[in-house]
Amino acid sequence: MNFEIEKTPTFNLSQTLNCGQVFRFREESGITVVNALHHRAEFIEFEDRYEVDCDDAEFFKKYLDFDTNYDIIQLKLQDKGLVSSAIEFGKGIHILRQSPVETIFSFLVSQNNHIPRIKSIIERICDALGRDMGGYHAFPEVGALAEAGEDFFYGVGAGYRAPYLARTARELADIDVAEWNALPTDKLRQKLEALHGVGRKVADCVLLFGFNRFDVFPVDTWISKVFAPTYGDIAPEKLSKLLVEKYGDCSGFVQQWLFFFKREEKKSPKV
DNA sequence: ATCCAGGCAGATG
């Protein structure tokens, strides 16, 4: 065991992993395995804590975002309405601090796709191109992705996204994406949207999950459904802008709570 | 079996 995590009301591992922000994890009975970049952690759940066995404790403490005070954020966002309900339902969610490159390719795969399929496609990409870490494979280097080519991505089931993945990999091959972190959110979004296959939604997911910008509100089919009663049939980008105006620097958190709330409701409809 | 999924690029009003 490398470190342990006390269970608190504002951290729940399963909620954090299952709220749609991350795809490389596996939950079994009482044990959860998470892969991020070339790292891996195993979480064993006890009544009051998780014991974490991993290759880099500092990496995972940062990854799990224990530096953010979720109590304050949750308190601030209470609206005695939908957002309060969503927070109550998903109060254990943390927004992970993921790798920008891993989120770019993951959310390219995610578009117009089901989450179980997204996970399996990403796993096949890692197994084929990622460094063998002994028992698992790392997320591939951009260079390896760039060399793979379209045919490879069709081969792993990416479908029409294969050219997006291949071309974006080549576009990123000579770039250090981490340097984009110096840019303000709107300029950074422009950089992302210039990548082939990256539109507003994927860019906003990368901004939120890979660059941890919280002044973004990714609008997908689920979020559109959430707000259809109040805003009607509105273009996703328009809706996103309205919601960022409303929620400001907390937009990303609100989005994640509402997304999880709506999706879980769908999975197990109330009787 | 038919529908649809954390949308996008490209073409057309």
Place this chain on the structure above:
DNA sequence: CATCTGCATGGA
């Protein structure tokens, strides 16, 4: 600027 369409795949 806004709206429309085709798209690969496989889980439900």
